[in-house]
Amino acid sequence: MARKGPESTRSAQLLAWYDANARVLPWRARPGETADPYRVWLSEIMLQQTTVQAVKAYFEKFVALWPTVSDLAAAPLDDVLKAWAGLGYYARARNLHACAKQVVMRFGGQFPEGEEALRGLPGIGPYTAGAIAAIAFGGRHAAVDGNVERVISRIHAIETPLPDSKPEIRERAQALVPEARAGDFAQAMMDLGATICTPRDPNCLICPWAEHCRGRITGLAPSLPRKKPKKQVPTRRGVAFWIERADGAVLLRRRPEKGLLGGMMEVPSTVWSEAVTKPEAQAPLSAEWRKLPGLVEHTFTHFHFELTVWMAETITDGELRDDGDYRWTKREDIDGEALPTVMRKVVAHVLKD
Structure with missing residues (x-):
């Protein structure tokens, strides 16, 4: 049975906005295409702690060198590290290579569909597992990254500082995920946070959720999400x-x-x-x-x-x-x-x- 209520209305509004405004990205399936789990996984690992603009060239280099997860698994680790050099957070590259080997050895070169099975692979945490399960396989999973934390914090005017607010954010994000088009919804949330609900100067005038946003209504949006004071960096x-x-x-x-x-x-x-x-x-x-x-x-x-x-x-x-x-x-x-x-x-x- 289809869900009804404010969550389903908001989901439909966001998907309609996404259909008209989706970013064109080298790892993203075009309308009518089926998402490639390998490309989804590779892009999500690369995008951790990094910008879309920085990742594009690296992604295209990787898929040119290693078009499939089996190709990547067979590559020497040193070659993978060389191709990764400059992208930062190098544990990701080692885990990327280890994950590719696991996918080949344990799953015959095919990524598992379930979020739990995905989380059992090297380098795949809760967010990445949710993103792959939703985008590549259509599973009804919330993919909660920094962009989504910001959007949800503002929509619901959540003033509890991060990271203490993470459980509430995840629960509210999961409630919004529609039964159909869960992958498109996950990418729509990412796009909304990256292009409209930005860290500074959110463009509330063109936001598809402006009428529902408690952060906008109360004037709190630019200050959310709250974060605990950072410790001094040694x-x-x-x-x-x-x-x-x-x-x-x-x-x-x-x-x-x-x-x-x-x-x-x-x-x-x-x-x-x-x-x-x-x-x-x-x-x-x-x-x-x-x-x-x-x-x-x-x-x-x-x-x-x-x-x-x-x-x-x-x-x-x-x-x-x-x-x-x-x-x-x-x-x-x-x-x-x-x-x-x-x-x-x-x-x-x-x-x-």
């Missing part, structure tokens, strides 16, 4: 060692698989901590060092990072310390390495000097 520091041989090859090191930037390549560096002590003892080899002026700065999710760069003027001992997975790379080949953004900043800093 600063960590380190020294990166730029070592270049006479033939122009540069020394790189692979970071441990587990932990921050796991499996990515780096310009060898000291331990990252509040204060750097005895950096020479942490250098990959003995050398005469010259400190470059200035700092390389980068902000991660939980800390700000300041990196000083030292260059080897004269290598006095060519024996590398036995403390890492080192390799020499030609300078012209560095762009093709799986370097995270902070290390690409190091390269740019050196080349500028």
